[in-house]
Amino acid sequence: MKNAFILRIILTILLLWQLSTPLISQSKKEVIAEYVPLDKEPVFQMPTYSGITRDYRKFATATFTRGQKKITVFLYQNMTLIRQPQYKDYLFLPFKDDTNGAESYGGGRYMDVRISTVKDGKIILNFNKAYNPYCAYNEGFNCPIPPQENHLNLSIRAGERNFESKRGGK
Numbered sequence: 485m486k487n488a489f490i491l492r493i494i495l496t497i498l499l500l501w502q503l504s505t506p507l508i509s510q511s512k513k514e515v516i517a518e519y520v521p522l523d524k525e526p527v528f529q530m531p532t533y534s535g536i537t538r539d540y541r542k543f544a545t546a547t548f549t550r551g552q553k554k555i556t557v558f559l560y561q562n563m564t565l566i567r568q569p570q571y572k573d574y575l576f577l578p579f580k581d582d583t584n585g586a587e588s589y590g591g592g593r594y595m596d597v598r599i600s601t602v603k604d605g606k607i608i609l610n611f612n613k614a615y616n617p618y619c620a621y622n623e624g625f626n627c628p629i630p631p632q633e634n635h636l637n638l639s640i641r642a643g644e645r646n647f648e649s650k651r652g653g654k
Contacts, residue, residue, distance in 0.1 A: 513611040513612055513640065513641070513643075514609065515550070515608070515609050515611075516606050516607075516608055517557075517607050517609050518546070518547045518606060519545075519546055519602045520545045520546075520605075522542050522545065525541050525542040525543070527541050527563055528541070530560070530628045530629070531628070532627055532629060533619050533626075533629060534619070534626045536626050538562065538626070538628055539562070539563035539564060540562055540628070541563060542559075543559050543560060543561045544558075544559045545557070545559070546559055546607055548609065553637075553638070555638070557577060557579060557633075557636070559575040559576065559577055560577070560578070561574070562574070573598045573599035573600045574596060574598060574599075575596070575597045575598065575599060576595075576628075577595040577596070577597060577609070578592055578594050578628050578629070578630035578631070579592060579593060579594075579595070579634040580593075580630045580634065580635045580636065581593075581635075581636040582636070582637065582639040583640060583641060587639075587646060588645040588646065589616045589620040591617060591629070591630075592617070593614040593615060593616055593640075593644065594615055594616075594617055594628075594630075595609065595610075595613055595615070595643075596613070597609065611640050611642040611643050612643055613643060614640060614643025614644060615644045616644045
């Protein structure tokens, strides 16, 4: 479990700091989304794959267009994490897409974005930074289940996808 955790931290740092991207530059999967903060949403219990829950709040929506389809996702604040100064502007985007189970981890993937990156009501969602949850590699982690409202009816072929799990299979 310790090795999976260390690997996950290294990959997350590389993705967040853009020292490495899983795709070549011509294939970047970024969208500019309309960012709308939500007003005083209540804290709720987001379930995890291990059966426990975590305190989150819906913080904003991000809406973008793909083809002829308008897509809205919710961005969440982790109520425990935001107590730490370095995570005050941290937002969490858990999502599932049509690649789950075949081309990417079946339980969905995550992205982290920062409120400070919002400019003129727009936020960039860089799907190259999508990553597999820790529980994809080891059962000892409590990974949030992407809410139904963030199940995308499209394929996101960017970020971390296929991997070999010690838990067996993809």
